[in-house]
Amino acid sequence: MPNDPNHKWISHLDYVNDTLQITDPLYKQFVKNALPAYLILLQQATETGDYSKADKVLNNIKLQQEFYSAEVLPSSAKVQTELWYNQINIFEQLFQAYLYLGTVLFIVAIMAYISAKTNF
Secondary structure, eight states: OTTOTTOOOOOHHHHHTTOOOOOOHHHHHHHHHHHHHHHHHHHHHHHHSOOHHHHHHHHHHHHHHHHHHTTTSOOHHHHHHHHHHHHHTHHHHHHHHHHHHHHHHHHHHHHHHHHHHHHO
16 A cells, blocks of 8 residues: 555455545556456456466556565565475475385384394
């Protein structure tokens, strides 16, 4: 929200519920129309394969965020790192590694238990 000391982000739901007092009429129109327009264009794009219009609206939303909240937005490097982190799917890979390691350790523990019983 413009000039907010806590850098509050405005959601379309906040606007619909009229919980915010936006004094700039141009910005008020943008908040009112940007997300619904983007969602409609995105749905059309999934049907046609042409994402150019949806990308333009998304870029305008990004420009508004940069204009009003540049100091709290993550850097481009942080965004790229998070995208990479999501792509490598580390938790699925860790699950497999822990599954194999746990199986091997379980077998070793059973063998150690059996060998300890036979030594007595």
